[in-house]
Amino acid sequence: MPTLAPETLSAEFRRCLTAVGFDAAAAVELAGIFLDNTLAGVPSHGVNRFPRFIAQVRAGHVDPTAQPERGLSLGALERWSGNGGAGPLAARRMMTRATELAGTHGVGVVALANTNHWMRGGTFAYEAAERGFFAICWTNTIALMPPWGAVTPTIGNNPLVVAVPGEPVTLVDMAMSLYSYGALERQRLAGRQLEADGGYDLDGHLTRDPAAIEASRRLLPAGLWKGSSLAIVLDMAAALMSGGLATVAITEDRPEESLISQVFLAVDLGRLVDSAERDATLARIRDHITGSTPVDPARPVRLPGHELAERIARQRRDGIEVDDAIWARIRAL
């Protein structure tokens, strides 16, 4: 498994992106996002996903020249179309637009139709929170999870992202399945079993074996009926607000997952609370939670996203371990 410098990886990303039709600025930005996702510890939506992204551009499912376009505006809420372009570029621009609307109105919402996979939604909400905004975003997906009580996949796992500004940013980036397919892949590649039952095997038994769940495609919703229910309303809201496709249409009408729907929401928290008061409130919350008695004394309780900066810094310093087969595929693109 080669250990690569961040710049080596992003240079390869840029080379491939330029070759499939992204202009220089878009290639730099997209390469940066794929690198950031990898540094953040989510290679399933960074380096490991990169060859598939390039294949989707080549197959015509992602248009490297498309730009998002504004539709209906209601003031603090706008509808946009991604016009089938690169999902991560549209998502960053739409989250930025939501923060601009929030700057004017206190809260801003952008509903985005006809976009593509954003890779890691946490990237965009985290950036908004770094600039002082409370941020929420969610996406629908192709049908890939059975609703609670069913064996056939008819709902998406529709990731929901929530970011709270502070030092550090608190970040939740959760698929509505207990494990995303990306998380299953990470555990399988690492040769690990899951920490909790993540779905069913082909015989219909609950299992912690990631490969068995990848085979059955019977993911367990996070919180059972709760994640299933939340996935359903997030899909309805994304499709109705954006005027774009719901999971059923993405699944039945498209050749593969494309032209999906997303929602971006920002609140201008800096106009509601000064940063000293904000940080005092957050410090008290953090101290209370990290003061909980842990189940395992070797594993103190942490807050979501608080480990991120350290993980990024460590990989920047020590390099990024990349799977041999994936690195060979990227080199051959």
Added chain:
Amino acid sequence: MPTLAPETLSAEFRRCLTAVGFDAAAAVELAGIFLDNTLAGVPSHGVNRFPRFIAQVRAGHVDPTAQPERGLSLGALERWSGNGGAGPLAARRMMTRATELAGTHGVGVVALANTNHWMRGGTFAYEAAERGFFAICWTNTIALMPPWGAVTPTIGNNPLVVAVPGEPVTLVDMAMSLYSYGALERQRLAGRQLEADGGYDLDGHLTRDPAAIEASRRLLPAGLWKGSSLAIVLDMAAALMSGGLATVAITEDRPEESLISQVFLAVDLGRLVDSAERDATLARIRDHITGSTPVDPARPVRLPGHELAERIARQRRDGIEVDDAIWARIRAL
């Protein structure tokens, strides 16, 4: 167990509410909400909770004469204080205010400090959805759940509610624990075990026995680390946006759960999509999901909230079964 006509129940509620200081209009409205929650199949936050609510008014934790008061306004987002009044009355008024802001700006947000338990948040989002608004609301609570990886309760289970307009309204009303204490009470009173492990017993073993979890107070978060993480950011956001108390302050600074923080969000969906197109999109989503192959052929897959109207109509027609002890307590109030 007596079976009561809805009017019998609400007349008793009105009598008690008037006796503790609510004026006639407030007593009628609050009695209606306690009745609605009971009819909706959530007696834990309807009739069963009513004696405790009256006790909280008598103890001075809920001020029957308080009115919500507006603070800072940023346009589409407003801060309000509940001034320590009845939570359900403030919540209905704040959700209505969020829909008014959405009517002007497309989206509206109200962040509410110094309020009290809203009983059942689904009531207010459902009402907004019946009037054509996509609605989200959430609340923090006193610390009552251990964060993932801990044994001591330092976070709330901070219910999140999402409602999508349509025929019928789709409604998710979920505590961030897999089971709320209200749900544990319902199952215990019915003499049932839980459908899934809901927490730990006093010996630290996962259990489906509701009474064992009520004893240990080790609720399991919905989706394990996911529900735990989401509870944390919802609390941070409610406290920072409203300027009110976070779970830690409610827990450490107050004699019992009071002066909590809530957020209400509405989107004016009727200005984004006409109702025929909306209903066609929702019908396709519903048919796809209900067409899933069920695990148990006797239990077809349903959408969240779609059973509500039938349940309410059945109880209105057949009467409401009320626990003997609870009815005796209410009669004696």
